[in-house]
Amino acid sequence: MQPEVKVIEETNKTLYAKINSCGLTGINTYKIDIEVDISNGLPNFIIVGLPDTAINESKERVRSAIKASRIDFPSKKIVVNLAPGDTKKTGPTYDLPIAIGILITLGLVNPEYIKDLLILGELGLSGIIRPINGTLSFAQYAKKSNITSLIIPWENASEASLISGINIFPAKSLKEAISTINNIKTISPLEAKLTSTQITSNKNILDFKEAKGQRLAKRALEIAASGNHHTLLIGPPGSGKTMLAERVPSILPPLTQNEKVEVTQIYSISKKIKDLNSLISTRPFRSPHHTISTAGLVGGGSSPIPGEISLAHKGILFLDELTEFQRNVLNSLRQSMESNEITISRSQKSINYPCDFTLIAACNPCPCGFFGDSLKKCQCNIEQIKRYIGKLSGPLLDRFDLQVNSKSLHENELLSSLIEESSRDIAKRVIKARKIQIDRYKDHSNFYNSKLPPTHIKKYCFLNKEGKILMAHAIKSLGLSGRSYTGVLKVARTIADLYESENIEETHLLEALQFRINLNIENV
Numbered sequence: 001m002q003p004e005v006k007v008i009e010e011t012n013k014t015l016y017a018k019i020n021s022c023g024l025t026g027i028n029t030y031k032i033d034i035e036v037d038i039s040n041g042l043p044n045f046i047i048v049g050l051p052d053t054a055i056n057e058s059k060e061r062v063r064s065a066i067k068a069s070r071i072d073f074p075s076k077k078i079v080v081n082l083a084p085g086d087t088k089k090t091g092p093t094y095d096l097p098i099a100i101g102i103l104i105t106l107g108l109v110n111p112e113y114i115k116d117l118l119i120l121g122e123l124g125l126s127g128i129i130r131p132i133n134g135t136l137s138f139a140q141y142a143k144k145s146n147i148t149s150l151i152i153p154w155e156n157a158s159e160a161s162l163i164s165g166i167n168i169f170p171a172k173s174l175k176e177a178i179s180t181i182n183n184i185k186t187i188s189p190l191e192a193k194l195t196s197t198q199i200t201s202n203k204n205i206l207d208f209k210e211a212k213g214q215r216l217a218k219r220a221l222e223i224a225a226s227g228n229h230h231t232l233l234i235g236p237p238g239s240g241k242t243m244l245a246e247r248v249p250s251i252l253p254p255l256t257q258n259e260k261v262e263v264t265q266i267y268s269i270s271k272k273i274k275d276l277n278s279l280i281s282t283r284p285f286r287s288p289h290h291t292i293s294t295a296g297l298v299g300g301g302s303s304p305i306p307g308e309i310s311l312a313h314k315g316i317l318f319l320d321e322l323t324e325f326q327r328n329v330l331n332s333l334r335q336s337m338e339s340n341e342i343t344i345s346r347s348q349k350s351i352n353y354p355c356d357f358t359l360i361a362a363c364n365p366c367p368c369g370f371f372g373d374s375l376k377k378c379q380c381n382i383e384q385i386k387r388y389i390g391k392l393s394g395p396l397l398d399r400f401d402l403q404v405n406s407k408s409l410h411e412n413e414l415l416s417s418l419i420e421e422s423s424r425d426i427a428k429r430v431i432k433a434r435k436i437q438i439d440r441y442k443d444h445s446n447f448y449n450s451k452l453p454p455t456h457i458k459k460y461c462f463l464n465k466e467g468k469i470l471m472a473h474a475i476k477s478l479g480l481s482g483r484s485y486t487g488v489l490k491v492a493r494t495i496a497d498l499y500e501s502e503n504i505e506e507t508h509l510l511e512a513l514q515f516r517i518n519l520n521i522e523n524v
């Protein structure tokens with residue numbers, strides 16, 4: 001039987017073809033040109049350009065898919081080059097572009113518009129096109145590279161269409177892909193969908209007005225939200241630590257369009273959302289259990305996938321019962337608390353995932369939970385308390401700019417008819433304070449006070465004479481380490497921003513100093 005595809009005119013026939021494709025590392029993409037060269041000689045089919053095993057197996061899939069499409073596979077010497085040659089290529093996403101390249105050299109696919117196409121897809125032996133991972137990143141790459149159209153697996157079309165300004169041409173089989181490319185000028189592409197989804201649908205209705213009392217903790221979380229400061233809540237069971245933490249997303253500003261794409265890319269790669277058909281529009285709130293592994297928290301696996309710190313990108317990572325996490329997990333967390341990106345190293349290469357999260361952690365003050373509580377007596381001895389608190393090593397504790405004691409609520413607070421401030425009202429102040437930071441740091445890549453590098457502390461956290469005297473006194477009396485000293489300055493900067501004050505005043509420093517807890521048990 002003859003192939004159903006139309007044979008292109010003889011004049012267009014070429015023995016060389018170049019197809020645009022694209023590689024993926026983390027959520028980042030890079031250009032890959034797929035060159036196909038066919039010449040007379042001993043029949044052979046080789047792929048060069050640092051392919052991995054999956055790509056080498058591509059030969060068998062491409063050969064079978066072409067045959068299954070009722071096209072004779074050429075008995076010639078076929079060389080496929082994945083350029084650039086010095087970058088390792090992984091995965092089966094290049095099957096479809098390799099097959100299309102071969103079919104161009106056979107004169108079965110029209111190469112006229114090929115330079116405007118980005119082609120990706122895995123082939124099955126029967127010629128079907130299988131879905132691929134990371135479509136959103138690929139569509140984003142096409143847009144940035146001024147490639148107008150995308151030929152991708154049918155199942156990925158919905159996800160690709162989340163990026164506007166790209167013509168999406170989905171295909172279910174190799175035969176369909178051939179027909180689409182040959183008739184590209186007469187086929188209507190899929191329209192971009194500009195819908196968004198909420199990943200925290202049950203959380204987004206949570207409101208601070210439902211949380212009674214806890215004035216100090218609420219204030220700390222408002223400051224945390226305003227300057228992206230990591231925050232530790234220490235208090236007895238039932239003091240509402242989780243309830244407060246869960247409400248932080250409700251006072252954060254909405255995600256920007258770029259942030260939506262970035263967050264969705266991470267969820268796309270992690271396969272955390274089935275049938276991803278809209279951009280994620282709410283800030284993530286992740287609360288992994290304390291039994292989580294290091295790989296689960298920071299990312300890992302043989303083909304590394306993002307961990308919880310990346311799934312919390314641009315949102316909140318909530319770690320309840322912080323002292324119960326394994327020490328090595330806490331160590332890996334500590335290292336990622338100050339950067340916006342995590343590097344997962346493998347023998348062959350390293351993968352970076354974004355992880356710009358704000359950590360809210362909670363723990364009890366002692367094993368029984370009631371050390372220092374005014375309602376219930378602590379049952380622990382000093383040694384037990386020391387061992388328990390000792391799990392929060394100095395370097396980890398220092399990285400929490402805000403540390404708050406959340407006390408048990410008294411009866412009168414629980415029964416109070418006082419109307420608590422709503423998340424909406426708190427968010428107004430947070431958004432204003434964030435705007436001030438975005439304007440102030442517009443020439444830098446870091447937008448928030450918490451991420452101020454040491455070189456910029458002096459400039460942006462300038463203290464007047466009174467402020468310097470106050471801080472010198474605080475260093476002595478509170479035993480502040482260098483890191484906690486700058487933590488206090490950064491928090492004071494955020495407090496000043498909340499008051500729309502250009503300078504850090506003494507009152508801002510005093511408020512910031514309230515949020516340092518001395519965990520040295522002998523001093524309590």
Ligand SMILES: [Zn+2]
Pocket residue numbers: 366367368369370371378379380
């Ligand atoms: Zn106790």
